[in-house]
Amino acid sequence: MKDNPPIAWIENRRARTVEKSAIVDEIFPAGIVRQTRTFHNRIPGYQVSPLKSLPRLAALLGLGGIWVKDESFRLSLNSFKVLGGSYAIYSFVKSELGVDELDIFSSDGRALIREKLGELTFAAATDGNHGRGVAWSASRLGFKSVIYVHDKTSLARIQAIESNGARVVVIKGTYDDAVRQVKEDAQLNGWQVISDTSWPGYEDVPRWVMQGYTTMFAEVQEQLAAQGIIKPSHVLVQAGVGSLAAATIGYYAQLFGAERPRSIVVEPDKAACLFHSAEIGDGEAYSFSGELDTIMAGLACGDPNPQAWRVLWDTADVFIKSPDYVAAKGMRVYGTPLAGDPFVISGESGASTLGALMFIMLLPECAPLRESLNLGRSSEVLLINSEGNTDPTYFRKVVWSGRHPVPEAYYTLGD
Numbered sequence: 165m166k167d168n169p170p171i172a173w174i175e176n177r178r179a180r181t182v183e184k185s186a187i188v189d190e191i192f193p194a195g196i197v198r199q200t201r202t203f204h205n206r207i208p209g210y211q212v213s214p215l216k217s218l219p220r221l222a223a224l225l226g227l228g229g230i231w232v233k234d235e236s237f238r239l240s241l242n243s244f245k246v247l248g249g250s251y252a253i254y255s256f257v258k259s260e261l262g263v264d265e266l267d268i269f270s271s272d273g274r275a276l277i278r279e280k281l282g283e284l285t286f287a288a289a290t291d292g293n294h295g296r297g298v299a300w301s302a303s304r305l306g307f308k309s310v311i312y313v314h315d316k317t318s319l320a321r322i323q324a325i326e327s328n329g330a331r332v333v334v335i336k337g338t339y340d341d342a343v344r345q346v347k348e349d350a351q352l353n354g355w356q357v358i359s360d361t362s363w364p365g366y367e368d369v370p371r372w373v374m375q376g377y378t379t380m381f382a383e384v385q386e387q388l389a390a391q392g393i394i395k396p397s398h399v400l401v402q403a404g405v406g407s408l409a410a411a412t413i414g415y416y417a418q419l420f421g422a423e424r425p426r427s428i429v430v431e432p433d434k435a436a437c438l439f440h441s442a443e444i445g446d447g448e449a450y451s452f453s454g455e456l457d458t459i460m461a462g463l464a465c466g467d468p469n470p471q472a473w474r475v476l477w478d479t480a481d482v483f484i485k486s487p488d489y490v491a492a493k494g495m496r497v498y499g500t501p502l503a504g505d506p507f508v509i510s511g512e513s514g515a516s517t518l519g520a521l522m523f524i525m526l527l528p529e530c531a532p533l534r535e536s537l538n539l540g541r542s543s544e545v546l547l548i549n550s551e552g553n554t555d556p557t558y559f560r561k562v563v564w565s566g567r568h569p570v571p572e573a574y575y576t577l578g579d
């Protein structure tokens with residue numbers, strides 16, 4: 165049987181023609197990043213996550229620089245996701261109280277919430293990381309949480325959620341089924357759903373989630389500025405429902421308009437709902453059917469976030485889909501860097517963009533894509549290591565034991 169090609173791509177040339185995106189202005193209005201950053205700064209233990217430079221790998225691939233925002237360091241939670249869940253809970257509480265400002269972590273703030281809102285239970289569907297972030301945020305504020313996962317979720321991910329005080333409910337099906345179930349059960353039980361995806365009539369919370377992610381890029385911009393770099397020339401971002409990708413590209417579109425970095429959205433080929441929507445190309449978001457059986461658990465989503473899709477339709481330059489072995493290669497390269505480059509612990513979803521970047525730079529058939537994106541020696545490429553080894557057992561199977569090997573046809577690439 166022939167292996168799937170490492171890279172399939174679709175260019176969204178339309179994005180270059182959109183001078184001002186109304187949806188970007190709506191979701192990422194001026195001043196929002198200052199608000200999210202101020203909020204996250206107040207979280208006890210908050211620290212800026214590292215931005216790592218991989219100059220030797222960049223030189224090997226024919227690039228000017230590779231910058232990795234390493235979210236495996238985020239608040240001891242091993243992924244960026246808590247930035248969205250925590251900001252959404254904070255914004256929800258503020259809107260229930262009808263206030264603009266609230267120090268939610270102070271004892272006065274917590275007392276006020278308890279007095280006015282009583283007991284709250286937050287609920288979320290997750291493929292692991294979002295639920296962990298929601299559980300962590302709820303428990304820090306003294307609230308309960310119920311987190312829905314699908315039955316293929318690894319024990320390690322379930323335990324990581326439970327260890328943050330949540331009750332975990334396992335349902336049959338996929339992440340998308342868990343989203344549907346939590347929605348129904350929350351209505352029956354009076355829980356507040358903190359979802360990282362939107363549906364008609366439920367748009368505030370996922371908007372807050374996306375806004376919360378922008379703190380990461382405010383940090384990146386400060387970190388790059390300290391190196392004398394105004395902005396990355398390119399950004400590769402991994403996508404499940406597309407909220408992270410929309411936050412990334414939307415942030416840069418708001419900041420730099422038409423001068424924003426060229427962007428590449430990376431999905432697993434077995435869960436490529438955004439690629440599929442771009443392929444149909446009528447501006448609507450389409451679901452991707454199938455088993456969604458990819459090792460990139462955080463990206464195993466069949467239903468795109470319609471709000472996020474609207475941002476991407478206006479702003480994302482290229483959609484890519486890749487098989488599991490591309491992400492597995494990314495994990496191994498991060499873990500065994502060239503001499504002088506720092507090492508990065510990166511999980512399946514986290515490493516998918518490095519794997520994709522390597523194939524894009526080294527495969528002869530990707531030359532038209534490189535040319536179209538102007539990827540070369542003067543490029544400063546931003547990657548987000550969106551998670552560390554969130555499933556440590558599987559991480560070792562891939563990195564130590566070589567699970568999901570690169571097909572032989574591509575062995576010599578990069579040698």
Ligand SMILES: Cc1ncc(COP(=O)(O)O)c(C=O)c1O
Nearest residue numbers: 403404405406407408462550551
């Ligand atoms: C580690 C990791 N990276 C990337 C993503 C993709 O985010 P989104 O679903 O917003 O596209 C997720 C989502 O859960 C994730 O867990």
